[in-house]
Amino acid sequence: MPVTIQDVAREAGVSVSTVSRAFTVPDLVKDETRQHVLHTAERLGYRPNRAARGLITGKTGNFGVIVPDLSNPFFPTVLKGVQARAREADYAVFLADCDENATEEIALVQAMAKQVDGVILCSSRMSPSQLERVVGTTSLVFINRQVRDHPAVLMGAAGGMRQAIDHLAALGHRRVAFLNGPKASWSNRERRRGLRHSARYDMEIVELGPFAPRFEGGPHAADLAIAEGVTAIIAFNDLLALGVMSRLADRGVSVPEEMSVVGFDDIPMAGMATPPLTTVAMQNERAGRAAVDLLVNLLTVSGAEAGDLRRELDCQLIVRASTGVPARS
Amino acid sequence: MPVTIQDVAREAGVSVSTVSRAFTVPDLVKDETRQHVLHTAERLGYRPNRAARGLITGKTGNFGVIVPDLSNPFFPTVLKGVQARAREADYAVFLADCDENATEEIALVQAMAKQVDGVILCSSRMSPSQLERVVGTTSLVFINRQVRDHPAVLMGAAGGMRQAIDHLAALGHRRVAFLNGPKASWSNRERRRGLRHSARYDMEIVELGPFAPRFEGGPHAADLAIAEGVTAIIAFNDLLALGVMSRLADRGVSVPEEMSVVGFDDIPMAGMATPPLTTVAMQNERAGRAAVDLLVNLLTVSGAEAGDLRRELDCQLIVRASTGVPARS
């Protein structure tokens, strides 16, 4: 039923080699012949069988992407970037969700290995020792995770954090809480790194947590922050920040008059919250695209080892209405 | 570098056929031999090459999923279901985002066709004539789109709409606006179908729109609704509803005291809005799983034509704080 290269060859009156070449190495076949072949192929609706091609070339033309949790709105956006860029580069993408489970993640990489030319690991949850097991199985590119000299695209949250601190300092805040996310994660370490910027100012940072980086983690965090007497809160991510704001509203603490709140990620609902949330926007989609670029580069130059293996994207503080001048005590 | 069936055969001292059979038709090979082969394969880390297998069996072990827009939080959740169920059934999934573009959608289906055993189309944007072109290319299962006798899983929004109307009627609303989403979409038609339920009550429905089913569409819609003097608004989806609420807040119209608002989808941010949004929850994840089940079923029974080709999931109204008794005029 599906039309094969044989069908095209027969119909066009040439050999299969010629058809193959007309597609893959156009300069090797005479203009006239090529036109004819291409036209015939088009007419018959021929599309090369990538599996068969992969069998001989060793390249599948596929990528894999593994994300920790699709229901965290952060990931679909980077996925969107990966998707778009991959298509431009004529790759198809396999998607897998490992449910925040490192063991699943390993299994997925191994299962994918044979069917893809490389896989992109988003905020990988694997421990270093687990990583060792999959490195070498296939080409790996990390997003938001730094592991030795492996290619990675990093969203420099430290810079974003510095902007947030500059912003809060300028408004006059002197005592600010940081709500930790998953302590072990690269993302959290990166945010804390930026936190040191507070030393430039007469500003005191109160670290709280860790908290689950979800809306549900917010209320508990908010109560602790209030008890600490801070005038501003920087949350690990927007979900947590929204949870905080919800609790603050319940307790009658007005934002930003009595408490300023800053998030990270700039997920869509950040701008829709009341008040709209000041947050550090990451270039998720671009990160996704960059990861694909890195991977493509890695695969084409192969032995050359050239090219930059690390891409760092900067963040941008987006000031909305959840931050303001602190009430004078 | 990668270990093939040949390697295993050589190492185990049997023919490749035996190795192959040890995996695919275990009863045909002697217990002892099978154990030995399996053990050897395990030791060598052998994993069958699905592409090569697919070449001969005609089955790839892959599915495709096409969604209109990953940044709409509705889709990642159904994607999550698809993903999970597919893995259980030992299928890998290709993901593609068509950016709400029907032409892209066709191209994607065709590009995927050779590499998958079937594809799941989420809220397909294709016109009937465009559909004709891809039907037959591969096995298709639709989510939230009804097309002739094709297998589909439908989230019965009409039922949800009826619940919403019951709810608003019970609260005493007499004049209610419905904000249309994309007019041509099945989802919108389905909601309107449920709208007829208002005839049971002394309730008048004012249809407005269509509006872009996004947050940005909300403000315009809200203004129109206010001008119509309704006491409650039912929006095509949550994003639109949130946009409406944002505008209402800006204009000083309190929710739910002066205006009740109902959404559809129950996206995560619905519960986090202020006030939390009353909405019709869909079983997205289950829909994703159901679609995979349908597809698997379709592929295994093949000729038999048996099995139900349509799965209907019901909706559930979730009453939160955005709906209440209307203010007496």
Place this chain on the structure above:
DNA sequence: ACCGACTCTGCAAAGGATTGCAGAGTTTCA
């Protein structure tokens, strides 16, 4: 002792594409 019925295994042919090698034409240049 022989035959049929089983059980288990191997050979070899697919399946759809790519590619090294060689052959057939054509052009260039002496």
Place this chain on the structure above:
DNA sequence: TGAAACTCTGCAATCCTTTGCAGAGTCGGT
């Protein structure tokens, strides 16, 4: 005119599995 150098095309091997067919052995029954 002939040889060398190109340009273009076809043959056939190859990638990794699966599977129809047939051969080798075992066993039970007569």
